[in-house]
Amino acid sequence: MRDTLVLNASFEPLSTVSLNRAVVLVLQDKAVVEQAHPVLRMRGADVDIPAPRVIRLCRYVRVPFRRRAPWSRRGVLVRDRHRCAYCGRRATTVDHVVPRAQGGQDTWLNTVAACAEDNHRKANRTPEEAGMTLLRQPFEPTPADAMLLSLGQEEIAALPEWLARDAA
Numbered sequence: 001m002r003d004t005l006v007l008n009a010s011f012e013p014l015s016t017v018s019l020n021r022a023v024v025l026v027l028q029d030k031a032v033v034e035q036a037h038p039v040l041r042m043r044g045a046d047v048d049i050p051a052p053r054v055i056r057l058c059r060y061v062r063v064p065f066r067r068r069a070p071w072s073r074r075g076v077l078v079r080d081r082h083r084c085a086y087c088g089r090r091a092t093t094v095d096h097v098v099p100r101a102q103g104g105q106d107t108w109l110n111t112v113a114a115c116a117e118d119n120h121r122k123a124n125r126t127p128e129e130a131g132m133t134l135l136r137q138p139f140e141p142t143p144a145d146a147m148l149l150s151l152g153q154e155e156i157a158a159l160p161e162w163l164a165r166d167a168a
């Protein structure tokens with residue numbers, strides 16, 4: 001894991017920073033380490049501390065502009081926890097609710113995780129046309145979710161459980 005996740009003082013995920021930047025924030029008492037790498041250490045002239053994986057800012061930072069999550073196939077699979085929106089089994093594909101052939105777009109609200117079988121069965125039809133029911137409605141991830149979605153699988157796996165439960 002190269003980057004360190006930065007939480008606001010309110011524990012809300014804010015951004016990621018480089019490992020070096022994270023260490024500087026901790027050494028300047030601007031942040032505290034919430035979770036450290038079990039093995040990796042940061043060593044310098046006056047420093048020898050475990051590499052921080054998650055830090056939390058000591059002071060609350062007001063964020064005026066919340067970034068919207070850019071749509072991605074991987075993001076849809078993570079948002080839906082790799083569960084098919086039609087049958088609940090493991091999903092490996094992304095289905096367009098309104099098919100692209102009918103003008104459906106690559107958006108959070110028009111895409112769901114789907115198993116290959118259901119995706120194939122639905123083909124270029126809407127759920128109504130295919131006689132299929134969505135088990136849940138697609139939704140746009142919150143900015144905090146977006147931050148988690150932007151992390152790699154390996155990084156998500158390394159997060160503390162209380163933080164990762166919404167991301168994986």
Ligand SMILES: [Zn+2]
Pocket residue numbers: 084085086087088089114115116117118119
């Ligand atoms: Zn399915």
